Amino acid sequence: MSFSEKEITCNACFVHGEGDIHFEPHQVKLAEGEILVKVTCGGICGSDVHYYQHGRAGMSVLHHPMIIGHEFVGKVCEVNSDDERFCVGQPVVVNPSRPCNECPECLTGHQNLCQSMRFMGSAQFNPHVNGGFSEYVAVKPEQCLPYSEQVSPKVMAFSEPLSVAIHAVNVAGQLTGKKVLVIGAGPIGCLILAAAKCAGASIVVASDLSQRCRELASQMGASTVFDPTDDSQVSYYQNNRGYFDVVFEASGASAAIASTVDFTHPNGVIVQIGMGASPMTWPVSSMLAKEISFKGSFRFVHEFATSVQWLEQGRVDPTPLISAEFSPDQVQEALITAGNKEISSKVLINFE
Ligand SMILES: [Zn+2]
Ligand SMILES: [Zn+2]
Incomplete structure (x- = not known):
């Protein structure tokens, strides 16, 4: 034919x-x-x-x-x-x-x-x-x-935004038992936190300036949420060289990007997903002294098929x-x- x-x-x-x-x-x-x-x-x-x-x-x-x-x-x-x-x-x-x-x-x-x-x-x-x-x-x-x-x-x-989220999780490496922070609880941030839980993270915390977004993060499965302008919460998570093993930055805001290093424990990983305004101040010395890896995450590859499966199976709602x-x-x-x-x-x- x-x-x-x-x-x-x-x-x-x-x-x-x-x-x-x-x-x-x-x-x-x-x-x-x-x-x-x-x-x-x-x-x-x-x-x-x-x-x-x-x-x-x-x-x-x-x-x-x-x-x-x-x-x-x-x-x-x-x-x-x-x-x-x-x-x-x-x-x-x-x-x-x-x-x-x-x-x-x-x-x-x-x-x-x-x-x-x-x-x-x-x-x-x-x-x-x-x-x-x-x-x-x-x-x-x-x-x-x-x-x-x-x-x-x-x-x-x-499927497409969840693929972006699963790719970010894969860029972060093994998440089993890890403590994870997601900064920015828009759709991508919320899908990342859901994907991080599926990937075995033990604690997934989300931060966002907006109360509505924090509530959404809770509905999507965040263990705890906080407002980044709340100093007591911020210092709780930044004390003792940082609470989190992995930080996903999904807001793209300069102040948020700069804050990731203090939230991250030595040997931890920061994954950047939010498109930031390019030149910005970055705490280089504390990043290197804690041997933190800073990784970019862009779009997705084979994660598209995983995403379709997870949605079909109801693993992520x-x-x-x-x-x-x-x-x-x-x-x-x-x-x-x-x-x-x-x-x-x-x-x-x-x-x-
Ligand atoms: Zn999109
Ligand atoms: Zn090509």
Whole structure:
């Protein structure tokens, strides 16, 4: 059988620039060998909010309209190949990563560090790579993982951020019996603490300036939570050369990043996940005198499959993190809501 390229007309959430987003007509091109997925649910990430608020996310600047969204799930709608692993109607989680599989990083199994990663919903390269907030998307079969119909798409929409969290846990190394601190209890911080517990951490403490985020951290399984402006709590955890074996920094705030060294016990590990404002003051001498390892964690590799399994099995329940749901034609309101940290954790777009 031969398969040819075809076009499907639908609507998608295009960001045009700062403050300019519309749910508008889009022609999806389904190439030979690709799978057409009817999107059911998507989660809004910080980078989606940044494209809408500033026309850029970090170093990635919008040069032309782009479909946002890299956290999404759907159902197989058409298989434009003779790949027999997928049948029409099968629910699938879509991995937004499209690594080149040719660069030195890819060839050594570090596809998350690929030199020319085409990540869906990212303006890193020009032309940009469209994301998944579209009624239909065309993806490669290797991006799709089937999941059980018993599990809600709202749960599975957390696969991508949970992959980021599991990768951070893997970067930290063995966590069994370890005392762990997570700084910053947004969706990623909360998923890290849940993943750290799954990985065997004995104590998982979370800190956040916001009371609402601290409550969410408790719901997600934190042993204790504290406010980083509470001096008695901070000194309790910083006394005796630091209480924690592993500290995950997920806030990106300069003061929080600098505080990690004092929280960390000699020989401990600090994992940086929060994107900080670059140049900052860092307590080098106490870091080296305690032989602390400072590691970066970026995106994920094989953790995507682990994440899908954990969500399917209910090992991590992300539902307390869902703070609002919108339909795709309300995408502007959804992004404004998601950008308000006082009220929002994970905002979902429901395509069904
Ligand atoms: Zn994300
Ligand atoms: Zn590569």
